[in-house]
Amino acid sequence: MPAISVTAPARLHLGFLDLNGALGRRYGSIGLAVDGPVTRVRITPAQSWTFEGAERERAEKIARRFAAFAGITTSPLSVEVREAIPAHAGLGSGTQLALAIGTSILRLAQRDVPIPALGEVVERGARSAIGIAAFQTGGFIVDGGRGPSEGAPPVVSRLPFPDAWRILLVLDPRETGVHGEKETTAFKALPAFPDALAGHLCRLTLMRLLPGLAEQDLAEFGAALSEIQSVVGSHFAAAQGGSPWSSPAVGRLVNRLGTLGAMGLGQTSWGPTGFAFVDSEAAAQRLYSSLVEEAKAEGLQMRIVRGRNAGAEIQVS
Numbered sequence: 484m485p486a487i488s489v490t491a492p493a494r495l496h497l498g499f500l501d502l503n504g505a506l507g508r509r510y511g512s513i514g515l516a517v518d519g520p521v522t523r524v525r526i527t528p529a530q531s532w533t534f535e536g537a538e539r540e541r542a543e544k545i546a547r548r549f550a551a552f553a554g555i556t557t558s559p560l561s562v563e564v565r566e567a568i569p570a571h572a573g574l575g576s577g578t579q580l581a582l583a584i585g586t587s588i589l590r591l592a593q594r595d596v597p598i599p600a601l602g603e604v605v606e607r608g609a610r611s612a613i614g615i616a617a618f619q620t621g622g623f624i625v626d627g628g629r630g631p632s633e634g635a636p637p638v639v640s641r642l643p644f645p646d647a648w649r650i651l652l653v654l655d656p657r658e659t660g661v662h663g664e665k666e667t668t669a670f671k672a673l674p675a676f677p678d679a680l681a682g683h684l685c686r687l688t689l690m691r692l693l694p695g696l697a698e699q700d701l702a703e704f705g706a707a708l709s710e711i712q713s714v715v716g717s718h719f720a721a722a723q724g725g726s727p728w729s730s731p732a733v734g735r736l737v738n739r740l741g742t743l744g745a746m747g748l749g750q751t752s753w754g755p756t757g758f759a760f761v762d763s764e765a766a767a768q769r770l771y772s773s774l775v776e777e778a779k780a781e782g783l784q785m786r787i788v789r790g791r792n793a794g795a796e797i798q799v800s
């Protein structure tokens with residue numbers, strides 16, 4: 484039997500649209516697949532189950548669950564995670580690892596299962612379809628929120644991200660974002676979200692953010708995204724120690740990027756990773772050079788990434 488190798492992209496969760504839910508759908512997410520960091524998985528048939536590389540414990544739980552789903556529990560596999568997106572950093576590590584392993588195992592079992600259905604096996608996509616869509620198609624994604632269906636929210640918009648634009652990521656390796664049971668508890672404890680504010684976010688998305696992206700107008704796109712982030716960040720501040728940033732150091736550096744010309748400032752998911760957009764590689768390199776030493780002094784890391792307009796890479800060897 485062949486070996487299956489999958490490279491899955493990280494994703495940025497750029498904000499929610501409707502935390503009110505009065506129309507019957509809740510959440511609604513904006514997101515973007517990016518070309519780094521990535522998760523790389525290689526799975527091969529073996530004499531006994533083996534797990535190597537990063538995220539071994541997490542990978543084993545996922546692999547055994549998919550093996551049971553595929554009906555191949557008596558066919559051992561070697562699971563190697565050659566590279567992993569940092570866990571609980573707001574980059575979608577859990578979803579990408581699960582889909583990479585699940586896709587590989589289902590290919591080996593010669594079963595054709597839609598990507599969203601794979602996410603349901605490991606309870607991914609409960610609130611957002613951004614990670615699933617990043618794996619499946621890449622690009623800039625908006626989903627329509629969770630409705631009465633048990634499945635992941637439907638993707639209602641997918642646009643290509645401009646090739647020239649870049650994103651500066653600011654990472655804090657000392658911190659982790661809210662996740663697991665703490666995340667579930669945090670969502671339940673959030674105050675009621677005003678209906679009018681949800682409407683404003685939807686209008687910003689449809690009438691400024693997406694047109695700005697379609698016309699490659701970074702100023703329009705960035706202004707809309709910064710406002711969406713400000714509104715959503717303020718709502719989630721109570722669950723993050725009173726700040727819209729789970730890492731205040733990241734917030735300070737992202738705001739410094741803004742003073743130097745970057746646009747579309749914010750935090751992905753629960754953080755701690757922050758982001759800022761610029762219109763070219765040259766602009767990204769200039770800002771990186773200006774602030775990388777300041778970042779190091781704060782214990783932070785900076786990274787320049789591109790939007791990714793394709794889904795995961797799958798190779799059979």
